[in-house]
Amino acid sequence: MASLELVSRSPEQTRTLGVRIGELALAGDVFLLVGELGAGKTCLTQGIAWGLGIKEYALSPSFVIMRELHGRLPLYHIDLYRLAHMEEIADLGLDEYFYGQGICVVEWADKALTILPEKHLMIKISYLSETERNIKMEPSGQRYLELAAALGGIKKCKWR
Ligand SMILES: Nc1ncnc2c1ncn2[C@@H]1O[C@H](COP(=O)(O)OP(=O)(O)OP(=O)(O)O)[C@@H](O)[C@H]1O
Numbered sequence: 001m002a003s004l005e006l007v008s009r010s011p012e013q014t015r016t017l018g019v020r021i022g023e024l025a026l027a028g029d030v031f032l033l034v035g036e037l038g039a040g041k042t043c044l045t046q047g048i049a050w051g052l053g054i055k056e057y058a059l060s061p062s063f064v065i066m067r068e069l070h071g072r073l074p075l076y077h078i079d080l081y082r083l084a085h086m087e088e089i090a091d092l093g094l095d096e097y098f099y100g101q102g103i104c105v106v107e108w109a110d111k112a113l114t115i116l117p118e119k120h121l122m123i124k125i126s127y128l129s130e131t132e133r134n135i136k137m138e139p140s141g142q143r144y145l146e147l148a149a150a151l152g153g154i155k156k157c158k159w160r
Pocket residue numbers: 008009010011012013014035036037038039040041042043044060081107130131132133
């Protein structure tokens with residue numbers, strides 16, 4: 001499987017990648033975000049929100065699992081951090097969002113991979129230094145291969 005990788009050297013660069021993703025997003029798209037605490041998942045989500053024309057801040061949904069924001073398309077910002085068991089996640093009934101007409105961004109998606117949509121763009125963010133992050137995008141499914149190909153036009157992206 002082809003994946004796309006780049007190094008972000010600032011929160012602004014991460015948000016800019018997010019804006020591009022938000023601009024290219026189509027109804028029903030699912031973005032699964034993986035990375036440790038403070039990796040930059042919410043920072044990337046903020047960019048996606050801006051790319052969808054959303055003016056509000058995509059703060060981590062602290063005491064809620066899901067926050068809905070409204071732009072060109074609805075953005076369902078889901079954060080699984082506080083959930084420990086797969087059953088709890090399954091019980092949330094998130095499928096109406098995953099298979100609906102909005103965009104889903106899921107932070108801590110690795111907690112529930114087996115029950116999340118099989119077709120998605122996985123985005124793995126890892127810490128390189130105080131201000132640098134490696135961002136790896138792994139598409140599953142034709143739609144996401146095409147999206148990744150479009151994102152591959154971004155300067156400094158490279159295919160692996
Ligand atoms: N290149 C970078 N890309 C993204 N964030 C960066 C970068 N360099 C530094 N940062 C900082 O890292 C932090 C990322 O925080 P953010 O809330 O986005 O992480 P998170 O992955 O959502 O964490 P959590 O698991 O707690 O939700 C911010 O303080 C941001 O300013």
